[in-house]
Amino acid sequence: xxxxxxxxxxxxxxxxxxxxxxxxxxxxxxxxxxxxxxxxxxxxxxxxxxxxxxxxxxxxxxxxxxxxxxxxxxxxxxxxxxxxxxxxxxxxxxxxxxxxxxxxxxxxxxxxxxxxxxxxxxxxxxxxxx
Numbered sequence: 001x002x003x004x005x006x007x008x009x010x011x012x013x014x015x016x017x018x019x020x021x022x023x024x025x026x027x028x029x030x031x032x033x034x035x036x037x038x039x040x041x042x043x044x045x046x047x048x049x050x051x052x053x054x055x056x057x058x059x060x061x062x063x064x065x066x067x068x069x070x071x072x073x074x075x076x077x078x079x080x081x082x083x084x085x086x087x088x089x090x091x092x093x094x095x096x097x098x099x100x101x102x103x104x105x106x107x108x109x110x111x112x113x114x115x116x117x118x119x120x121x122x123x124x125x126x127x128x129x130x
């Protein structure tokens with residue numbers, strides 16, 4: 001089955017990971033397209049692999065969402081060795097007993113749908129490190 005990443009900064013394969021655009025002047029990292037760095041105004045960017053493990057720095061348990069989105073789920077921000085990454089916390093119950101600030105997490109991929117040709121779209125999330 002063919003698999004495609006849901007976002008262009010997710011790299012699939014044997015070791016899935018995220019790739020950020022990194023300002024060559026100050027090192028600020030971004031996941032969206034940039035014409036200039038928001039930190040220093042630099043105009044040049046390179047690619048930087050983001051560590052696949054990190055620490056959950058903030059989260060919320062989402063109780064209401066658009067139709068068709070299963071709730072509750074956990075949306076959070078993970079510090080991956082200095083790079084902030086937004087993503088859902090998956091593979092754990094969505095409650096404060098199982099999801100806590102400072103918990104160690106790792107990147108994982110999650111299937112998000114399959115089209116009529118059998119191509120699977122793949123997203124990412126973070127799961128607790130046991």
